[in-house]
Amino acid sequence: MSSISLKSLSKQYTNEKHTLENISLDIKDKEFLVLLGPSGCGKSTLLRMIAGIEDISQGEVHIGDVCVNELEPKDRGVAMVFQNYALYPHMTVHENMAYGLKIKKMKKSERERRIQAAAEILQIHPLLKRLPSQLSGGQKQRVAIGRAIVKEPKVFLMDEPLSNLDAKLRNEMRIEIKKLHERLNSTFIYVTHDQVEAVTLGDRIAIMTEGKFRQIGTPLEIMECPVDMFVANFISSPPINYLDAELVEREGRIYADMDGMLVETNLPLEAIKHHPKVKAGIRPEHCIILVEKAINTLPMEILFTEIIGTDVLLHLTYKTQHFIVKKSFDQTYAKGQKLYVALQPKHMHLFDPHTQKNIRSPR
Ligand SMILES: Nc1ncnc2c1ncn2[C@@H]1O[C@H](COP(=O)(O)OP(=O)(O)OP(=O)(O)O)[C@@H](O)[C@H]1O
Ligand SMILES: [Mg+2]
Incomplete structure (x- = not known):
């Protein structure tokens, strides 16, 4: 033994x-x-x-x-x-x-x-x-x-x-x-x-x-x-992305609101009271990219791309923020191109901005 x-x-x-x-x-x-x-x-x-x-x-x-x-x-x-x-x-x-x-x-x-x-x-x-x-x-x-x-x-x-x-x-x-x-x-x-x-x-x-x-x-x-x-x-490589979010209620459910992009959470209603503002963390491999504008997306621009084997890292800017998205390398992307980024709810991590602790129970 x-x-x-x-x-x-x-x-x-x-x-x-x-x-x-x-x-x-x-x-x-x-x-x-x-x-x-x-x-x-x-x-x-x-x-x-x-x-x-x-x-x-x-x-x-x-x-x-x-x-x-x-x-x-x-x-x-x-x-x-x-x-x-x-x-x-x-x-x-x-x-x-x-x-x-x-x-x-x-x-x-x-x-x-x-x-x-x-x-x-x-x-x-x-x-x-x-x-x-x-x-x-x-x-x-x-x-x-x-x-x-x-x-x-x-x-x-x-x-x-x-x-x-x-x-x-x-x-x-x-x-x-x-x-x-x-x-x-x-x-x-x-x-x-x-x-x-x-x-x-x-x-x-x-x-x-x-x-x-x-x-x-x-x-x-x-x-x-x-x-x-x-x-x-x-644990994230490339590094995880963070966005400032507010928790809001819509029809009895709690959403993370990031400049108008709403992503559903599984938080109980009282979470708003304890965490009106949160940091939403999303790993580069869990972002969705759209080339056309759509609701519940954030507009971003390609700063540069990095090819790693069969994947490509899109280094994007959102306002003044650097944001990284990882995709399989099946399409070419150009510097300066506009893209629309959506987040997958089940892969979004929510943290308290002060204590930095995860506020969400496991799904
Ligand atoms: N013999 C020693 N005397 C005094 N302090 C020591 C001694 N050995 C290690 N330390 C200190 O203890 C702490 C932990 O050291 P340790 O070597 O265990 O770190 P580590 O996690 O293995 O780091 P690394 O990834 O750099 O190898 C460090 O602050 C180091 O300076
Ligand atoms: Mg060591």
């Missing part, structure tokens, strides 16, 4: 400020949990505390049903892959992979079996005799993962393992890591500040800011109901 339970974990490096404050989370056996958050929010610190290479100021880490606070890293059944790979430069790939097993005094035959099996999974057989300085970034990264696999850990901890790779290799390795998780049946905790990685890899994502969890949920839950504007911004 390799469930992980974080119980009221705190970390204080200095006397003044908590780097992590009262973190609690239960991670299921074989789950792929992604820790997502901006630089400095405490992701690596949390991972290192689970690995046992950082002291815990307060609280407990349980792996399976054992409290591991007092256990050495090597006795916790975890293996960690670091952002900078942390390979031993004077050892060959084979020696790098064998080292942790030798320390555990594992028999040579078993060591060899594991190294050969990991080399097979990662296709690094031809590299086994090389030194790290003779490897490309992507190869080093595979070796770093290989060094973790041979330990046959119950728990894999990965700290931004792909951040040093170029975009193409990163996409490939992301798929490799997903396959690895399917194949190894271990629990994964994966740190990143890349929302695409988070959404594609995670069974659940824990979004962190300033040493606390802001929202924990499946990628779909977080996309469909971000708890606040910070999460909505962080």
